[in-house]
Amino acid sequence: MVVVTVLAAMGLSFMGAGVASAAPSAPAAAAPVTALATPVTGTAENGGSFAGTFTPSNFSTRNGDLLATGLLTGTVTDSSGDTVGTVSRTVSMPVTIAAATCQVLNLVLGPLHLDLLGLVVDLNQVHLLITAVQAPGNLLGNLLCAITHLLDGTPTAGGLAALLNAILALLGQL
Known part of the structure; x- marks a missing residue:
């Protein structure tokens, strides 16, 4: 619903067949949209830590599951807080849909x-x-x-990936 509202506000529309056909299982990586950078933090068993961001560049499906591929950047520190190194690599991770x-x-x-x-x-x-x-x-x-959404035509993971890729492309043009 939010996606449709955003697209309608921008004066854009998608034809159903066009969106479905735009969902290859391994799309080429687009440039990351920096406005969508998500903070990522973690700690290691030895007391070290990681702090950085994940910026999605595209979405795909694997075995029916939705995956986000993007750039993970950040800094790795040891237990005393000294910088051990930096990370900048493309990673893929599963996307979960909230309840x-x-x-x-x-x-x-x-x-x-x-x-x-x-x-x-x-x-x-x-x-x-x-x-x-x-x-x-x-x-x-x-x-x-x-049952309530039986006739709604709920999108498949591939259709959802195509729609998310289209939104990323639009945001990348802003």
Whole structure:
């Protein structure tokens, strides 16, 4: 939804067949979009540390999984804080999609007044909202979201990779 809004705001559109056909399994690396640099930090067992950034340059699929390929740069320090070296290399890493929710039911009943042979029932506004959460182990949430989006044409990993590559290309032109 966010991607469509961004593209619509830019006055651009994609045809379904064009996006699907633009998803090679091993695309050529594009120039990294520095605005998308993500901080990466870590510590080693010996007390050393790494601090740097990962900047994606393209997305691809391998065995049905979505991968991000980009430039990892940073500095490696030892336990005393002295710089041991620097890193600047292209790496690929799996992309995980955060737990998603989908709206199953949004029911709003207005105020109700019933007079049943002298029995008066007054009910104020009722708002019933049922949301399913998709995540590993959430069997009912996964099932309800799958059913709710059954006819949406959910993109495959290849289609998603193509769409993300198109967005990277657009951002690279800014």
